[in-house]
Amino acid sequence: NEKLDHGxxxxxxxxxxxxxxxxxxxxxxxEALTAYGLMEFADMAKVYDVDHSMVERTADWLIAxxxxxxxxxxxxxxxxxxxxxxxxxxxxxxxxxxxxxxRTKGLDKELAVQMKLGASTxxxxxxxLATNTALVAGQGADFAKRxxxxxxxxxxxxxxxxxxxxxGGESLTIETTALATLAFIKASPNSEYELxxxxxxxx
Numbered sequence: 001n002e003k004l005d006h007g008x009x010x011x012x013x014x015x016x017x018x019x020x021x022x023x024x025x026x027x028x029x030x031e032a033l034t035a036y037g038l039m040e041f042a043d044m045a046k047v048y049d050v051d052h053s054m055v056e057r058t059a060d061w062l063i064a065x066x067x068x069x070x071x072x073x074x075x076x077x078x079x080x081x082x083x084x085x086x087x088x089x090x091x092x093x094x095x096x097x098x099x100x101x102x103r104t105k106g107l108d109k110e111l112a113v114q115m116k117l118g119a120s121t122x123x124x125x126x127x128x129l130a131t132n133t134a135l136v137a138g139q140g141a142d143f144a145k146r147x148x149x150x151x152x153x154x155x156x157x158x159x160x161x162x163x164x165x166x167x168g169g170e171s172l173t174i175e176t177t178a179l180a181t182l183a184f185i186k187a188s189p190n191s192e193y194e195l196x197x198x199x200x201x202x203x
Contacts, residue, residue: 155199
């Protein structure tokens with residue numbers, strides 16, 4: 001509990017005065033980083049007394065950053081490469097975060113964009129994000145099948161253009177494979193993807 005208390009206080013210290021999160025807690029908030037934080041707090045809430053009002057205002061701030069076209073506005077501020085990913089990658093990542101935090105009510109236009117992405121993209125990172133989002137929303141079984149078809153013989157998922165952290169090489173492959181594994185776990189109530197999960201985890 002002591003480590004959770006310490007970590008939680010550190011994390012919440014990065015909330016900006018105008019809401020949202022940023023590397024040093026300075027406005028403006030950063031959308032992708034805030035999405036990452038929202039997922040952290042949603043996970044932490046399962047084992048820790050997270051401030052519900054803080055989580056709500058964080059989700060509300062992120063939702064308020066919608067661009068009206070099914071995507072999200074993006075802060076021009078970025079540290080290193082995190083936050084410089086494309087609009088498509090950033091939107092897919094934010095929607096995954098919101099879905100994991102169960103905050104997609106009323107986001108029909110944004111969900112529709114992810115459904116279109118999941119049905120069309122051949123990029124394994126984007127497809128894994130869209131699949132995770134769709135499965136939380138009770139859809140996406142066909143996306144999981146498409147994703148399974150992209151798995152390499154060594155269990156990995158190669159060929160992604162970028163990740164939200166703009167990683168490359170083996171790091172990008174690992175990030176993509178991890179996201180795909182999470183999607184298969186969601187899609188496997190009857191162990192349909194057990195072999196795919198085992199191969200990915202072994203990789």
